[in-house]
Amino acid sequence: MLNTSIDFQKPKSSNCGDCELCTQTVENRRVRIQSEEIAAIESIIDSHILIxxxxxxxxxxxxxxxxxxxHSGMFKSVYLTQQGDERIVDVFIPGQIMGFDGIHKGKYKTTVKAVSSGxxxxxxxxxxxxLAHKHRDIQNRLxxxxSEKIIQFEISHSEYNAKQKLVSFIKDVSDLYYSRGFSANQFPFQISQRDLANYLGLAEETLSRVFxxxxxxxxxxxxxHQITIIDHDSFLEIID
Known part of the structure; x- marks a missing residue:
């Protein structure tokens, strides 16, 4: 549920603009869609809530x-195991959509927290x-x-070794930042090594050694809190 104890501040006029729902990918870059459907989506959005x-x-x-x-910052999706341990199942950066886990049974399966202010x-x-019933394009994007979330889950649980798991995750983050007009080789990385190790299913010491x-x-x-990919070719060779 929304944390109603926070005194949220909202700009008087703003829109998301670059989220997955309101953009399309052209040559690996996110491009804003100009259409009546997007205007309709923006009319129902509550924008830029600070956390x-x-x-x-x-x-x-x-x-x-x-x-x-x-819109900004980084978020993590977590659930508690039967042993009471926190397990991170997803990490989100600007433009990505959270909350799909609540659609199936009408209740959210995970808790989403801010990794950083945002x-x-x-x-x-x-x-x-x-709106999706009226506009087929919205339905198709949803x-x-x-479906991409399902594929992402399957890939994240593949048989990669520790180095490949880390590089694969960083590549995904790099691709997402690049698609939104930022550098693919240098970008914010606010998640702690402890949380990242949890998400990747690695020991924190193992992750530290890989870094x-x-x-x-x-x-x-x-x-x-910033990643710099120094040798992009060698970086990609690790997971090729």
Whole structure:
């Protein structure tokens, strides 16, 4: 559920503009769609809600009502195991949509928290569904995004070794930033090594060693919550 204890501030006029729902990919770049459908979507969106690190967007078990799109910062989706341990199942950066886990049974399966301070937009699902019935393009984009989530889940649980798991994840983040007009070789990376190890299913010490080896090989460096891919060709060879 939304954290109503936070005193959110909203600009008087703004829109998401670059989220997955309102853009299309042209030559690996996200391009804003100009159409009546997008204008209709923006009319139902609650835009640029501010949030601080560790605050909650919605909680597991809450009634599903909305999708959420990241405007700035980074977010993580977590659930508690039967042993009471927190397991990170997804990480989101600007432009990505959160909340699909609530559609199936009408309740969110995970809790989404802010990894860093940032902002997000609220997309009321049932008004969006009504728009999707009227506009086939909206319906097609929603179906595509949900199918991509299924594929992403399958890939993230593949038999990669530790180095490949890390590089594959960083490549996904790099591709997402690049698609939104940013550098593919240098970008924000606010997630802690502890959370990243949790997400990748690695020991924190193992992850730290992998980062050290990549830095020593002049392939990749992490400093001040920023990733720098030094040798892009060698970086890609790790997962090719």
């Amino acid at each position: 601080e690190k560790n605050q909650t967007v919605y909680e597991a078990g809450a009634t599903f009502q909305n999708l959420f799109t990241v 902002s997000y937009c609220v997309i009321p699902f049932y008004p969006l569904q009504e 179906m595509k995004m949900m 050290s080896k990549l830095k020593k090989a002049n392939i990749l460096a992490l400093a001040d």
